[in-house]
Amino acid sequence: MGRRLLVLVNRAAGTTDDDSVEAAVAALGRGAEVTVAATADLAELRTAVSGLGDRRPVVIGGDGSVHAAVQALDRAGVLHPSVPVGVIPRGTGNDLAGTLGLPPDPVEAVAAVLDGTPRPLDLVRDDAGGLVVNAVHVGVGALAAAEALRFKERLGTVAFPLGAAIAGTTASGWALRVEVDGRVPVHSGEGWAADGSNDVLMLAVCTGRTIGGGAPLAPDALVDDGLAEVVISTATGPVARAAFAAALVTGRHVDRPDVLVTRGREVTFSGPPVDLNADGDIEQDVGSRTWRVERHAWSVLVPT
Template sequence: MQGLLVVVNRAAGTTDDDAVDTALTALRAGADVEVAATGDEAELLEALAARDGRRVVVVGGDGSVHAVVQALVRTGALDPGEPVGIIPRGTGNDLARTLGLPEDPAEAAAVILTGRARPLDLVRDDAGGVVVNAVHLGVGAEAGAEAVRFKERLGTVAFPLGAAVAGLTSSGWPMRVEVDGRVAGGGPGAWTADGTTDVLMVAVCTGRTIGGGAPLAPDALPDDGLAEVVVSTATGPVARAAFATALLTGRHVERDDVSVTRGREVTVTGPPVPLNADGELESDVTARTWHVQPSAWSVLVPDGASGGLSR
């Protein structure tokens, strides 16, 4: 019988969740299950080090998957030949959305028992961090910080509320954005993100959505070796509101103050700016480079399905 190590974030309060119990019951019907309820990075590293060949299953959202992948990278144990299972139990579950994973806990457990491995790209940065879905700087990161205050009470509604609060006060940052060595911008003769233009948001994505379904990078693919880079200069009050409205349906990519570029390496420099990587917040970032590592890991997806990975 296959051995599974099911990682539950004790700090997120999911250990007593009825949905988690449902998933564990379904998993135990077909596998030998060990549960690791971890509360910090040290406990997570210890649990992964002692898994003794068990397949890792993450219960949680993008932040939980991010933490597990980061820990596997740091211990040299991330292997695309050893797929990770995901039981979506986060607030947004945006990576699961891109992969077409079921939200129902019993159905998600069935994917882990019968699904196939899907190789995925991993975005890594020059500070030792990883990105499994999306990293964004600027107003999106400010929105994420604001949403933290409302998540426990409001769930996914916290994300648009946080965006509204952040959008009232954010006027942009003069960031320079380079994609594969070229400055990002709005096309020939238009604006460029060369450090002289105020930028509202920069996003580097392999997943399609953030914040529980907002299609920030609607054409992104998590397995093509490229990141979708979205840059917005919608810094005026009216432009900010219009950008936020268009983002809800993915129409923001059609705006003149938005550029979408695809590439393997992205560098952002400028004044101190907030950053959000898979829901993990960081303040006062002045320079960061990300590069795409193709097929660096894999996730179990429904057998016989596209897993939401086609354009």
């Protein structure tokens, strides 16, 4: 038993006493030497990973837990594609895990951690010191996530569409200017531009394909090609908002005339204060932000 693992569990998420987590840890222990670190915030995470040594980090949790762990590894200076991260899905959404094809059952996911293959992944870093492992979205999506938090513990994944429905009745859009690789994107068919003259319902920058437990916000996004999929929606009217939300469930929103999809390495927005959601981490009243894609900045163990 030569492998050594540092298993990171988010104590704040309330999963440390979960039977499935205990089963996953037990299964890991049959194939490796396991140390469990139950942490409640970024400071505790950074303390835990600072002593990583030759152990492999393993995250038990959803996108938010993976986001926090990667941020801690990055700040501790130990995030590198040669140090693959194991992920055992245990969150509400698990969108990154779904994109990577990781088994949703925690015990089944143990096999990928013990015997899987490292897959290099892109990382999105912003100019405020944050990072994104799956998707960041600005506008109605962030409002929807904030609303969903009120119901998440009781309803699970059902909280996401409920939050979206509540946010969709109140959001009217924001006059955001967007630049992708230094240029304002223009809709090829309709001719409208994201130059601040059109209210934007949502701006999303994605390397993963889905958000909110499976909604295909960026259905053609790739996690490892060095580019982000950028989705801009100007569906701000009441009818348009409802139609956009309905189409998002199947990924058909990308074909709407009020949705622009492009790709790039650097994305910037500016405008009136708007809420932002990075992998479930919500930030309020952001007036501008720039994101840059770092290709193959880390790696995750996936089924061989």
